[in-house]
Amino acid sequence: MTLRDSIGRLPFQGATFEPGHVWLAGAGPGGLGCLTLDVVHALSQADAVVYDALVDPTVLRAAPEASLHFVGKRGGAPSFAQAHINALIVDLARAGNRVLRLKGGDPNMFGRGAEEALELARAGIPFRFLPGVTSALGALADARIPATMRGINKAITFATGHAADDDDCLDWAALAATGQPIVIYMGMSNLETIADALVAGGLPGGTPAAVIMSATTPDERIVVATLDTIHRSAREAGVGSPALIVVGDIVSFRDELQSLARTDQTA
Incomplete structure (x- = not known):
């Protein structure tokens, strides 16, 4: 059919x-x-x-x-x-x-x-x-990153990062204090500023993070690192806008799911 x-x-x-x-x-x-x-x-x-x-x-x-x-x-x-x-x-x-x-x-x-x-x-x-x-959920799904995971998070925040270096920016420290995953739209030009603000707000630098560029398209690219290295990793990989930034422990499930999927395919 x-x-x-x-x-x-x-x-x-x-x-x-x-x-x-x-x-x-x-x-x-x-x-x-x-x-x-x-x-x-x-x-x-x-x-x-x-x-x-x-x-x-x-x-x-x-x-x-x-x-x-x-x-x-x-x-x-x-x-x-x-x-x-x-x-x-x-x-x-x-x-x-x-x-x-x-x-x-x-x-x-x-x-x-x-x-x-x-x-x-x-x-x-x-x-x-x-x-x-919405691009956030589409990107997460395509990257095999669950938006929510029982025992890991009870909420998820969607935020805009385009004004991260302005006086009118979000209270990143408050978002960091929730301990819940954050998906950031329009934040690539301010990625280092955002990452630094989240770390300053108490989020560990080793928190898993990812950048997903051109999600769900043939040009999709995914970079996974940690909060304190994601800006360098994205820059070295040549990843830019349009892209979404994901911060939180849900990112770590990508590698586990990928590994299990490969194991199943070779069994």
Whole structure:
């Protein structure tokens, strides 16, 4: 049975995408396998797709009739201002288009989905959210790092690291004091600063840590080290953005799972 046959057997009835409406959707961390049926359904109906840099361009093949509007945002590179993006999706909707605003990961996980929804609501434009596989969970799964493990952690923190060297940064010492794993988005340019702050906050320098670059895609790269060496290891491996940083004992299970998997395959 083909994939098309299997999908055709599902009793899936997607919502009707009305003209003048905007759907704020997540395309997942990058791999096509992380797309949801809702997002594929939205792509098939959209008149206009406004998409980010972290969206795999091959995803857009599912919207052959739509006008495509690239508004990629990358740290440290020229980017479209959020005000420009807000105005674009409002204007496209007011022109009667079915507008799909497509973001990497999930629109409401450091994706400014709420800001865009607020702008749409103020403009009187109907909208809905289509959740996506958030990059953190997609990356952890692909790297064989469990997000939670009984007896190891009772919580997990998702944090942004893009402002780690600003006055408005997070209280890294408070996060370190929880002793729970931390997954950090947009933190590669501040990795050494973040690691130092976590150690200063009481987290042992030997705490397992990892960097996962281009998760779930053919370009994925994974570097595993310790909190006090991860910035050097990532730099030596040539790993950069887009990447997620994982800190905590859950990282140590990757090697154990990998080792057991290899043992099972050679048995």
